[in-house]
Amino acid sequence: MGYALLFSGQGAQHRHMLSWVRRDRHVEQVENLLGADWRDRLDDPVWSGNNRHAQVLITGLAMAAFEQLVAEAGPPAVVAGYSVGELAAFCAAGVLDPDTVLALAVQRAACMDAAHAHLDTGLMGVSSARQGGLRGLCEAFDLDLAIRLGPESGVVGGPNGALVEAAACAEVQGMRVTRLNVALASHTRWMQQASVDFRSVLATHSLTNPRLPVISNAMGQIRDAAQALDALASQLSATVRWDECLDHIESRRVDAVLELGPGQALARMWSERFPDIPARSVDEFRSLPALVDWLTARLP
Structure with missing residues (x-):
């Protein structure tokens, strides 16, 4: 019971994304890394499609939205992230430190870009x-x-x-x-070196056992910190089994689903698969109170 959070991946970022999010430490970190004019720069498809820009933006805004939502609506029953959305999902579950997750987003993008350097x-x-x-x-x-x-x-x-x-x-x-406006073949064999390199990066961070149920793209439900490290590293070069992620979440009998990030792709996928369980994207709302009202009206 309760609600599920699905953290978006990159590709749907736009200048008006998550317009209701207040400027907090996560947004400030995004501004420090990408510039205070990041919303304006999202109109440039080359800039917005840059791997580092997208991963920093998706992760930072997701964490800001998550903390502000949970403060008003309480924690979710289960979380999952789509592609780079796993960083924010694992952070929301307590596996990663919220104050260093953006550094991991930068390093994840760097590992992928390095593996792609001589590839087309x-x-x-x-x-x-x-x-x-x-x-x-x-x-x-x-x-x-x-x-x-x-x-x-x-x-x-x-x-x-x-x-x-x-x-x-x-x-x-x-x-x-x-x-897709993604300039590399993520989640394929061409990212094997990125998985190796990102595993080394993760080994320098302190991962902890999840405090919330979290479903990984590559390994199902994550039980402990060691499994979380394996999942985050292998996901870069392994198939994202998103259909299985959704089935895992549905089996927990959630009352509602929220997509947390830009766009509405994950909410639509959920609705097509499980039309009897209401789903919305937080990006559809223009204020946090409106979002919380919709959510709480669907919870027991």
Whole structure:
């Protein structure tokens, strides 16, 4: 019972995102790293698509929103993060120190950028695939399934040349394809070195056992600090099993779901999968009281 929080990944950031969030220490850290004009700069797709900018912004704003929401509505029953959203989710669960999580976001992005330095790779969303269509597309063009959303939809990653060829083939087969504004193939074998490097980074930080149930993209529910470290490191080069994350959360019989971050993609995915459990994105609200009113009205 209670509510679940789903922490967004990068890709949907925009200048008006989380407009109700008050300026706190997390927002100040974002400003120190990205500049006080970060909202204006989000109008530039090159700047907003930069891996470091996006990961810092998504993590910092998520932590600010989380702390301000919980102060009014109480803690969630379970949390999960989509891609880089795992940093904020693990921090919300008590695994990571909230005062150093932005430093981890910077280092995570640096590990990924270094692994990508001599590669020309990217990501592509695919939907409306027939049964086995995603697997067949990956096998035919030597791509990896980066994110699994369900049997007919997901995100594939690999060399950009192969993605172009795969897109043409997929469209002929009736699939819908969308190139993502992410300039590397996260959650694929091309990020193996990033996983190795980020594991070394995490080993220098003090992780603790989760105080809230937290579901990882790669390993299911996290039980202790050692498992959390493995999950955060391996996630960079392993498939994000988002469909399984949602199933884990639904099994806890939550009363409502909130997507915490920019955009509404995760809330829509939840509603398509579990239409009887209400879901909204915090980005839809223009004030914290309105958000809290909606949430508390759906809790016992």
